[in-house]
Amino acid sequence: MKKIIIIIIGILLAFSVFYFLNNFKFNVKTNQPPLVKPRPEQTAYNFLLLGYGGGAHEGTYLTDTIMVVHLDTKTKKVTLFSIPRDLWIKIPTKSGADFHTKINAVYRLENRFEGDLSPEDYPDLKQVSTKTIISQVSGLPIDGYISVNFEGFTKAIDILGGIDVEVKQSFIDPEYPIEGQEKELCDKDTEELFKKAEPFITPGFNPDERNQQFKENPKLEEFVKNASSSPELAFPCRYEKLEFKKGLNHMDGETALKFARSRHSADDGGDFNRALRQQQVIENIKDKVISLGFIPKIIPLMDEFKKDVKTDIGLDIIKKFIGEADNVDEYKITTFVLTDQNVLENAISDDKQYILIPREGMDNWSGIQKTIKQFP
Numbered sequence: 001m002k003k004i005i006i007i008i009i010g011i012l013l014a015f016s017v018f019y020f021l022n023n024f025k026f027n028v029k030t031n032q033p034p035l036v037k038p039r040p041e042q043t044a045y046n047f048l049l050l051g052y053g054g055g056a057h058e059g060t061y062l063t064d065t066i067m068v069v070h071l072d073t074k075t076k077k078v079t080l081f082s083i084p085r086d087l088w089i090k091i092p093t094k095s096g097a098d099f100h101t102k103i104n105a106v107y108r109l110e111n112r113f114e115g116d117l118s119p120e121d122y123p124d125l126k127q128v129s130t131k132t133i134i135s136q137v138s139g140l141p142i143d144g145y146i147s148v149n150f151e152g153f154t155k156a157i158d159i160l161g162g163i164d165v166e167v168k169q170s171f172i173d174p175e176y177p178i179e180g181q182e183k184e185l186c187d188k189d190t191e192e193l194f195k196k197a198e199p200f201i202t203p204g205f206n207p208d209e210r211n212q213q214f215k216e217n218p219k220l221e222e223f224v225k226n227a228s229s230s231p232e233l234a235f236p237c238r239y240e241k242l243e244f245k246k247g248l249n250h251m252d253g254e255t256a257l258k259f260a261r262s263r264h265s266a267d268d269g270g271d272f273n274r275a276l277r278q279q280q281v282i283e284n285i286k287d288k289v290i291s292l293g294f295i296p297k298i299i300p301l302m303d304e305f306k307k308d309v310k311t312d313i314g315l316d317i318i319k320k321f322i323g324e325a326d327n328v329d330e331y332k333i334t335t336f337v338l339t340d341q342n343v344l345e346n347a348i349s350d351d352k353q354y355i356l357i358p359r360e361g362m363d364n365w366s367g368i369q370k371t372i373k374q375f376p
Contacts, residue, residue: 054149139369152308
């Protein structure tokens, strides 16, 4: 059965096709950037894949997934580079002030979610785009991007009928956040403890008063401790417990999203392990055989996808990859995660945030770029 590359060896091109089918069918007018076209005789491409929460909360545009897909149609090779969300980067500002932030906030800034920034820290949006920043870090020219929110990701996998994922090791995550429950106080007892504890979990508390309160109320001391180190114990209604068994697991969209986002497991936690799982999910989607019958399934849902997906990848590029359909099995995939075990090191910012910086020093991307260039 003939395969269609509706993906750039992953979900990248899938969402491009969703986007363009949507526009063709419904003639939707958007404010998207000018569409990117292939350069003459171009065979190597770099695409940026962003996964973000969506919704209508403060973290709407914070990116959980930042991945560069390098694809060469001549050598039939694909490399997936995962960039951790805590990477500390410099952002040009309107005032010229020196402003740094975590890389997962760039897309948020690009979408003009200025939040509580002071006026001198407002980004110069004529110079700032996620594509530009990622290009500066990686040394790769970014040909186009796809951003997908969690709802779009879930829908796509469900339309595919789910995916089969080989979980490499069993793990439990006791602290997976439940959407919409971020500020819930759970019950009356918790609410009462929170009111008493709030003065002691915010800056500037009086240590003598705190110690006296703790002496009189041991439950309060335990609550304050949990609120800072084990929030799933202090606010159990905000989290659910995830468990994945080693071996082949068939996952629907919601389960695949949880598998790709989980980062609080003692056995397979942290952003670096999460990045590896995200790459694995993309490879599993690639392995899903998509028949010609897939197109009729997706067309009725195009109007839904338009709010979940943004892209600047042009139709010419999509046509080129659809033309590669018969060669999909020839492609070799390599994955690489930027971590503190290869090109990064752990650090603390001036405002006491945990961050990652290049081993060569803050804002020095030469080592990262040299490492990336070593991949074919």
